[in-house]
Amino acid sequence: MWVDRSRPMCKGSHTSGSGKGAMVHSTGTRVGSTLWFQGKGKVALRTEPIPTPGPGEVRVRVAMSVLCGSELGGLHADGPMLNAGHEAVGTVDAIGDGVVAVAVGDRVGVSAVQGCGACDACARLEYTYCPDRSVVMGMHADYIISKALACFRLPDDITWEQGVLLTGDGLGVAHHVAKRVGATAEGTRAAGSCVVFGVGPVGLGNVLMQTYLGANVTAVDISADRLELARRLGATTVVQLSAEDSLAPADEQAKRIVAAIGAAPDLAIECAGRPTSLKAALATVRPGGVVVCVGEQGSVPISPSGELISRDVALLGSWFYHFAEIEDMVSQQRAGIGVERLLTHTFPLSRAQDAYDVFQSAVAGKVALTRDEQEDIR
Ligand SMILES: [Zn+2]
């Protein structure tokens, strides 16, 4: 399905115009670069035929994609496998049959979670609730295929850097958390106090969002570098735990965190994806507080009576974001949230290995891979 046999054979010459960066193999097939996980943390670029959009689909010439912590499992698995990139922006360079919402030349951000387009959830642009949704991966590539319904047309005043963070999970996950919290009676998303456990890129997004919404934010992590990033994004208190501290009983961690803040917080957002930090989050919030699970993890033993019922604590899950939320995030960007501050490093796609190495060093926020013509000509 990735071979575009309808294209004219332009042996040996580089294409131009909207296909900038593509080149032509000696076989005559237009090709672009796609990143592959090689196993054990290594990545490599492969030259592959440029895909053709089917009905309802568009092809996007990617301008920028960003790395996500959820890719690390695949990165360290036994390779090779297609990259798990799922946050990208670019220019539509071909459309399939029946596409009217976007046109060739449009700048778009692509939502990785894509609905069927026919159900009630999709009518509300809540693709994560669509029973027939698909998740598009492999976005660290020169060209990607997306359903047109999952392409958000970027306004002219939104840069690639901002766009990839507004339509990827950089800000989207944090926006959805705030929305979930606001949807509960006890939700205190603004002007309350909030503690974020684990300030990797997703946690940093929550620090930025909660600060913007007016909460007094505390960040908890074992990395001094990431806590410094959290401070720059608005955290007023940081608590650095040693690896040993982070495994201590929940009550001990909670005591230390509450002492640092001065009072038990209203809201705790668990982004570390660790059983001990979820338990600590439950013990840290005030009675009547809210805990949101964002970090993916397996089973964690919880006592409904001791940890939830007797303390009126609400425990929520929150996944990704709704396509319908992007407009609101664009408004927040225009109002000054400054989403681009989440981005700490940028590399060309050809230096993707360096990008992943930095990303895993715990000194980085969001890390971007850019495409430029120079790097595409091999
Ligand atoms: Zn992600």
Ligand SMILES: [Zn+2]
């Ligand atoms: Zn649907």
